[in-house]
Amino acid sequence: MPAKIPATVVTGFLGAGKTTLIRHMLAHAEGKRIALIINEFGDLGVDGDILKGCGDETCREDDIMELSNGCICCTVADDFIPTMEKLLAREDAPDHIVIETSGLALPQPLVQAFNWPEIRTRVTVDGVVTVVDGKAVSEGRFAHSVAAVDAQRKLDENLDHETPLSELFEDQIACADMIVVNKSDLLDEAEASALTGKLKAEARAGVQVIRAAMGALPVDVLLGQGAGAEDDLDARGAPHHHHHDHDDEDDHDDHHHHDHDDFESFTVTRPEITDAKAFAEQVAQVIRAHDILRLKGFAAVTGKPLRLTLQAVGPRVDSYFDRPFGGEEPRETRLVVIGQSGLDRAAIDAALRS
Structure with a gap:
C-alpha cells in the first residue's frame, strides 16, 4: 500500500498571518509539490486570488481548491470530504496537502474528519499549526480586529456555532502540534519571552512554540512533523458544543519586509554508536536541553549492517533501520540539527558526540 x-x-484568527505563512512556504517549498485547500467564505476569494498569483511551480492554479460554502468544520461532509476525494483521485498526487481554515474554524472536527473511511487510508494529518498574532495576544486580544471577526461571522449562512473567542483560542492551542507566534518583531524580548512561555504552559507537552515575522519559517520546520493527529484526538481537547464563530483571512502584516534568518542548521558527525535505543534517548535529552526544533540523519550501529535513520520533531524521536551501508560508504553517524538562531553549537555537538 x-x-x-x-x-x-x-x-x-483573522489577521494572524496564515496566508502570509503559506505564501512564504510556497516560495521556499524546495521542490515539494504542495496542494492547498483554502476555506474561503463570503463573496470574494481573497486568499485564493493572492495565492494563485504567487507564480511558482509548487503553486499551480489547479493545485489550489477553495471551499467557499462556510466554515470548514460545519461543512465537513458536504464540502471538505468531496474536495479531498477529488484531490486524491488525481494521477499526479501532491507530495503534501496544506489546509488553511477560516479564522474561526474549530480545528478538532476537521482533524476528526481524517478518520472518514473515504480518506483515512490515503491521508494523515502531519501536524496542526496554530498561528497567533503575537502583538494582539500579548495585549490581551485574540485578533487584530475583533470587530472584523464579528462582521465576518455574520456572513456565514452555514454557521451553526458561536463559541466565545476565548474558548476558540483554547481549542486552537489544545489541538496544535506547533504554535507560531507571528509578528514577533513587534514585541520586545521580554514580551516575546513571556508570551512564548505562557503558550507553552497552555499547550500539550512537546508542542513547539516558535517566533516568526512575516510568517517566515523554513519548510523543514513547518512540514514533516509526522504527528498522525487523527489518531490522537483525545489528547487534543474535546470539542465544545458545536457552536462557534467566523472570519475570513485578510492579513495585514504591513510592517517593514523581513527575510528573517531566524533559524539555523548545522551537521554533527560522530563515529558509529553501540546502542540504538540508548542513543535515541540521548538525542531526546539533548533536544530538550537545547530547545532544538528538528533533528534528522542516520547512524551506524556497531554490529549492524543496516543504517539507522533518525527523525526527531521536538523531543519525539523516531528511528528505524532503512538499508545496508554501501561498499565505500563510511560507517559514521551524521545528524542535521535545526533550531532558532542562538543555538549553542559547541554544547550540542559535544552532547551528541559523547
Whole structure:
C-alpha cells in the first residue's frame, strides 16, 4: 500500500498571518509539490486570488481548491470530504496537502474528519499549526480586529456555532502540534519571552512554540512533523458544543519586509554508536536541553549492517533501520540539527558526540 499523503492544517484568527505563512512556504517549498485547500467564505476569494498569483511551480492554479460554502468544520461532509476525494483521485498526487481554515474554524472536527473511511487510508494529518498574532495576544486580544471577526461571522449562512473567542483560542492551542507566534518583531524580548512561555504552559507537552515575522519559517520546520493527529484526538481537547464563530483571512502584516534568518542548521558527525535505543534517548535529552526544533540523519550501529535513520520533531524521536551501508560508504553517524538562531553549537555537538 502506498504511503499516506501528509496534510498540514493551518489554523488561527483573522489577521494572524496564515496566508502570509503559506505564501512564504510556497516560495521556499524546495521542490515539494504542495496542494492547498483554502476555506474561503463570503463573496470574494481573497486568499485564493493572492495565492494563485504567487507564480511558482509548487503553486499551480489547479493545485489550489477553495471551499467557499462556510466554515470548514460545519461543512465537513458536504464540502471538505468531496474536495479531498477529488484531490486524491488525481494521477499526479501532491507530495503534501496544506489546509488553511477560516479564522474561526474549530480545528478538532476537521482533524476528526481524517478518520472518514473515504480518506483515512490515503491521508494523515502531519501536524496542526496554530498561528497567533503575537502583538494582539500579548495585549490581551485574540485578533487584530475583533470587530472584523464579528462582521465576518455574520456572513456565514452555514454557521451553526458561536463559541466565545476565548474558548476558540483554547481549542486552537489544545489541538496544535506547533504554535507560531507571528509578528514577533513587534514585541520586545521580554514580551516575546513571556508570551512564548505562557503558550507553552497552555499547550500539550512537546508542542513547539516558535517566533516568526512575516510568517517566515523554513519548510523543514513547518512540514514533516509526522504527528498522525487523527489518531490522537483525545489528547487534543474535546470539542465544545458545536457552536462557534467566523472570519475570513485578510492579513495585514504591513510592517517593514523581513527575510528573517531566524533559524539555523548545522551537521554533527560522530563515529558509529553501540546502542540504538540508548542513543535515541540521548538525542531526546539533548533536544530538550537545547530547545532544538528538528533533528534528522542516520547512524551506524556497531554490529549492524543496516543504517539507522533518525527523525526527531521536538523531543519525539523516531528511528528505524532503512538499508545496508554501501561498499565505500563510511560507517559514521551524521545528524542535521535545526533550531532558532542562538543555538549553542559547541554544547550540542559535544552532547551528541559523547
